[in-house]
Amino acid sequence: MDLFEYQGKQFFAQxxxxxxxxxxxxxxxxxxxxxxxxxxxxxVKSQVLAGGRGKLGGIKFAADMDAVREHAGNIxxxxxxxxxxxxxxxxxxxxxxxxxxxxxxLDRSAKKHLGMLSAEGGMDIExxxxxxxxxxxxxxxxxxxxxxxxxxxxxxxxxxxxxQAREGAIEIAKQLYTAYTEGDADLCEINPLILTPExxxxxxxxxxxxxxxxxxxxxxxQQYDETQTRDEREEAAHAKGLQYVxxxxxxxxIANGAGLAMSTLDVINQVGxxxxxxxxxxxxxxADVMSGALEVINDDxxxxxxxxxxxxxxxxGEEVAxxxxxxxxxxxxxxxxxIRLDGTNAEEGRAILAPELDDMLMMxxxxxxxxxxxxxxxxx
Amino acid sequence: MAIFVDENTKVIYQGLTxxxxxxxxxxxxxxxxxxxxxxHPKKAGTDVDGVPxxxxxxxxxxxxxxxxxxxxxxxxxxxxxxxxxxxxxxEFIVAITEGVPAHDEAWFYNKLKRDFPxxxxxGPNCPGIISPGKCNIGITAGxxxxxxxxxxxxxxxxxxxxxxxxxxxxxxxxxxxxxGIGGDPVPGTSFIDCLAAFEADPETKAIMMIGEIGGSxxxxxxxxxxxxxTKPVSSYVAGVTAPPGKKMxxxxxxxxxxxxxxxAKMEALRDAGVKVGQNPTEAGELMAEIVASx
Numbered sequence: 208m209d210l211f212e213y214q215g216k217q218f219f220a221q222x223x224x225x226x227x228x229x230x231x232x233x234x235x236x237x238x239x240x241x242x243x244x245x246x247x248x249x250x251v252k253s254q255v256l257a258g259g260r261g262k263l264g265g266i267k268f269a270a271d272m273d274a275v276r277e278h279a280g281n282i283x284x285x286x287x288x289x290x291x292x293x294x295x296x297x298x299x300x301x302x303x304x305x306x307x308x309x310x311x312x313l314d315r316s317a318k319k320h321l322g323m324l325s326a327e328g329g330m331d332i333e334x335x336x337x338x339x340x341x342x343x344x345x346x347x348x349x350x351x352x353x354x355x356x357x358x359x360x361x362x363x364x365x366x367x368x369x370x371q372a373r374e375g376a377i378e379i380a381k382q383l384y385t386a387y388t389e390g391d392a393d394l395c396e397i398n399p400l401i402l403t404p405e406x407x408x409x410x411x412x413x414x415x416x417x418x419x420x421x422x423x424x425x426x427x428x429q430q431y432d433e434t435q436t437r438d439e440r441e442e443a444a445h446a447k448g449l450q451y452v453x454x455x456x457x458x459x460x461i462a463n464g465a466g467l468a469m470s471t472l473d474v475i476n477q478v479g480x481x482x483x484x485x486x487x488x489x490x491x492x493x494a495d496v497m498s499g500a501l502e503v504i505n506d507d508x509x510x511x512x513x514x515x516x517x518x519x520x521x522x523x524g525e526e527v528a529x530x531x532x533x534x535x536x537x538x539x540x541x542x543x544x545x546i547r548l549d550g551t552n553a554e555e556g557r558a559i560l561a562p563e564l565d566d567m568l569m570m571x572x573x574x575x576x577x578x579x580x581x582x583x584x585x586x587x
Numbered sequence: 588m589a590i591f592v593d594e595n596t597k598v599i600y601q602g603l604t605x606x607x608x609x610x611x612x613x614x615x616x617x618x619x620x621x622x623x624x625x626x627h628p629k630k631a632g633t634d635v636d637g638v639p640x641x642x643x644x645x646x647x648x649x650x651x652x653x654x655x656x657x658x659x660x661x662x663x664x665x666x667x668x669x670x671x672x673x674x675x676x677x678e679f680i681v682a683i684t685e686g687v688p689a690h691d692e693a694w695f696y697n698k699l700k701r702d703f704p705x706x707x708x709x710g711p712n713c714p715g716i717i718s719p720g721k722c723n724i725g726i727t728a729g730x731x732x733x734x735x736x737x738x739x740x741x742x743x744x745x746x747x748x749x750x751x752x753x754x755x756x757x758x759x760x761x762x763x764x765x766x767g768i769g770g771d772p773v774p775g776t777s778f779i780d781c782l783a784a785f786e787a788d789p790e791t792k793a794i795m796m797i798g799e800i801g802g803s804x805x806x807x808x809x810x811x812x813x814x815x816x817t818k819p820v821s822s823y824v825a826g827v828t829a830p831p832g833k834k835m836x837x838x839x840x841x842x843x844x845x846x847x848x849x850x851a852k853m854e855a856l857r858d859a860g861v862k863v864g865q866n867p868t869e870a871g872e873l874m875a876e877i878v879a880s881x
Binding site (some may be wrong): 313315316318319320349350351388391393418420421423424462463464465466467469470472473474475476477482485518519520549550551573574575 | 662663686687688689690693694696697698701714726727728730731742743744745746747748749750753770772773797799800802803804807823825826827828829849865866867868
């Protein structure tokens with residue numbers, strides 16, 4: 208789950224990290240009221256789950272109320288990399304002496320937590336990493352030991368920050384690590400972390416991704432799930448408990464298992480078709496799951512043919528076949544369906560489907576043939 | 588021979604009394620796996636279809652001499668279950684459960700490496716392991732695998748593991764052991780662990796490796812194959828056409844910033860001398876050619 212900047216800052220604040228006072232606003236009037244309470248100058252910041260907001264005009268400094276009105280009006284409704292701005296974060300403006308970068312994430316190769324700190328903050332850290340990797344100070348933290356005071360100090364010293372920032376940065380490093388681990392985050396990033404002219408270290412931006420698997424011990428994360436930006440179909444699939452990702456092709460895909468679903472997309476592309484989606488229905492393929500999946504696919508106007516690719520493991524072919532037939536009774540399907548059913552009791556399953564086959568329900572024995580058939584049908 | 592588990596492996600099921608545990612535990616037992624015990628803190632003294640339940644892994648190990656365990660505990664309890672198994676004397680732990688928080692996985696991975704270096708963890712979020720005809724631990728349908736050899740399989744994806752077993756069975760090719768390492772961010776057993784074990788196993792003559800987009804496990808495996816594996820390898824990497832930045836179901840299956848793409852992985856594998864198929868069927872055909880030339 209990705210958090211908006213302001214949600215990330217409020218998350219950081221729970222762990223004691225210094226953030227600026229601010230308020231969420233959905234309209235120009237709310238933005239003005241927030242600025243009135245906070246006192247100008249303020250920053251008017253678009254809240255979207257995309258990077259590079261500043262360059263695209265999504266973050267503006269407002270010296271007075273007129274500027275707040277102007278910027279809030281311009282930013283609301285702005286399209287930032289496909290995300291339409293619906294909410295703003297109005298924040299008390301800060302004076303900046305220096306900008307740093309600090310983050311924690313999991314290093315999957317090292318199987319340890321990776322901390323990155325750089326005196327070159329404020330810009331794209333991937334650019335810094337690519338062009339001047341020596342300017343990023345890295346530490347690998349063993350999750351069993353955690354981030355000790357010594358390690359935090361050593362890390363900050365290696366980053367060559369302004370000496371004035373040392374104590375504050377060490378403190379925030381420890382707080383950020385605690386937020387990252389106790390909060391079950393996949394990523395906690397501050398860019399920029401600033402040093403003010405008064406010598407204070409302060410969090411000016413946040414990028415936080417939380418691990419959805421940890422919700423059982425963080426019931427409050429439900430609130431973030433509600434603000435995730437999904438398109439309509441992704442939302443509908445999510446509500447049915449299906450793993451769905453929308454794409455722009457014309458062959459609707461239903462498969463069991465993430466690997467097989469990805470493989471199905473590959474094969475469709477290889478035979479010259481284009482998949483409309485990724486949809487993993489998981490291990491089972493009963494009528495309920497199958498109807499839900501068919502409804503989601505059928506609602507996609509781009510879909511011209513549907514490829515159901517099921518490999519029966521523990522789930523037997525007969526169950527899969529009956530599930531498909533039952534689902535087809537429940538959902539009115541507009542596009543022809545091509546089924547490939549293989550694995551456990553595939554023969555029995557195919558025998559059940561055989562009498563039902565027509566020009567709206569077809570069957571192929573291999574993944575490649577089924578992909579070809581579905582792609583041809585989609586091409587018209 | 589097989590790797591990690593065989594007909595002599597005695598297995599304890601942590602969570603045998605639950606719905607999933609009793610179902611798959613039952614199927615594994617039917618397959619011929621030595622399912623010797625289950626554990627439940629409050630149900631000691633009872634049984635599940637004749638398999639005795641003990642209060643803890645330590646007691647079950649004491650009573651049965653088991654060396655492996657299979658975890659069907661819900662995600663919140665997996666961290667404790669893994670540690671209970673290691674502390675109870677288990678050497679090979681298979682964690683089937685999906686949805687385990689990444690921070691738990693990172694923690695027990697490092698804890699095991701440090702305090703229990705001889706314990707091998709498989710998973711979490713994996714289909715398990717099968718040495719066909721000998722031992723099946725987890726949720727793989729046993730009858731889709733032909734016993735014998737000469738092929739060893741290691742895979743990151745569940746259904747593609749089945750697909751691989753099935754492709755080989757259709758071609759009448761046997762499998763020594765098939766290991767599903769799972770698609771989570773911190774898998775207990777890596778491709779490299781399995782490649783090393785297959786390389787050392789005299790009955791395994793060729794290796795099939797099924798990868799997935801995301802992370803760098805396939806690239807690391809390719810590097811290992813280049814320098815340490817003498818046996819022929821065929822491979823397939825799922826997600827060639829997955830768009831960047833989209834999460835494809837598995838926690839692991841996400842491409843970011845051009846890293847972890849299927850193309851990069853396949854290139855690394857080809858560079859290591861691996862025969863790479865464009866889809867699972869082609870990888871199976873490549874393996875059939877390899878087996879025919881052995």
